[in-house]
Amino acid sequence: MAASELRSLPSSASNCASGVGGITIRPMRIRDLGQICHLDRLSFSLPWPESAFRYELVDNPHSFILVAELKQPDLTTPLVGVIVVWEILDEAHIATLAVHPEHRRTGIASQLLLEALKIAITRKAVTATLEVRSKNVAAQELYHKFHFQVVGHRPRYYRDDLDDALIMTVDLRQVDAQGHSYLEMIQELARPRRGLALS
Numbered sequence: 001m002a003a004s005e006l007r008s009l010p011s012s013a014s015n016c017a018s019g020v021g022g023i024t025i026r027p028m029r030i031r032d033l034g035q036i037c038h039l040d041r042l043s044f045s046l047p048w049p050e051s052a053f054r055y056e057l058v059d060n061p062h063s064f065i066l067v068a069e070l071k072q073p074d075l076t077t078p079l080v081g082v083i084v085v086w087e088i089l090d091e092a093h094i095a096t097l098a099v100h101p102e103h104r105r106t107g108i109a110s111q112l113l114l115e116a117l118k119i120a121i122t123r124k125a126v127t128a129t130l131e132v133r134s135k136n137v138a139a140q141e142l143y144h145k146f147h148f149q150v151v152g153h154r155p156r157y158y159r160d161d162l163d164d165a166l167i168m169t170v171d172l173r174q175v176d177a178q179g180h181s182y183l184e185m186i187q188e189l190a191r192p193r194r195g196l197a198l199s
């Protein structure tokens, strides 16, 4: 992403939290590279090299990256989550999403996904897609909550264990029977939980 476009993202995409124990969702910066690569290595058997994150951040005009920053009682602010989105015409492709193992099941991935989808919708995306390992039940559960559905398989897609990839997609223009937009439907899913303070 060009620096100018990076600046055009909301500086705190989420106003989810700002107090101690709170999460702030914000665009990734170059100085975050080390922490994000570490987080990626903790999260995936085939982590991205630093050059891949650097490319997405600096050179790819069709990509944006959000990170989740945790405000700790000692006032340090480690990065505990990341999402990379490729904007391909009217599709938002979730290229990667990871949360630090010590901070999972507290709603951080949900907040990252919500904020990324809000940006994508603002930029006129009409669908979101992703690939997920068939064995990755945790991620599939998360995506199902956000109304993603499996629309295809890529057999033996992952080169380490030859797991299949499931292709999941969601229609960002959908409206439910009560007239709620997609964003209204998913808003509640990204409520901070388990001690994550609201601002």
Ligand SMILES: CC(C)(COP(=O)(O)OP(=O)(O)OC[C@H]1O[C@@H](n2cnc3c(N)ncnc32)[C@H](O)[C@@H]1OP(=O)(O)O)[C@@H](O)C(=O)NCCC(=O)NCCS
Residues within 6 Å of the ligand: 043, 044, 096, 097, 098, 099, 100, 103, 104, 105, 106, 107, 108, 109, 110, 111, 130, 131, 132, 133, 136, 137, 138, 139, 141, 142, 143, 145
């Ligand atoms: C998948 C991942 C991103 C989820 O992050 P998270 O911050 O723990 O997710 P959330 O707390 O927002 O969870 C939201 C919902 O997802 C589902 N979910 C998350 N982790 C789950 C698990 N281990 N088992 C079952 N469901 C799970 C649940 O429905 C959960 O809601 P609940 O806690 O109210 O039951 C995280 O486990 C991770 O980083 N995994 C390794 C990397 C990865 O697999 N990324 C996805 C690549 S496609």
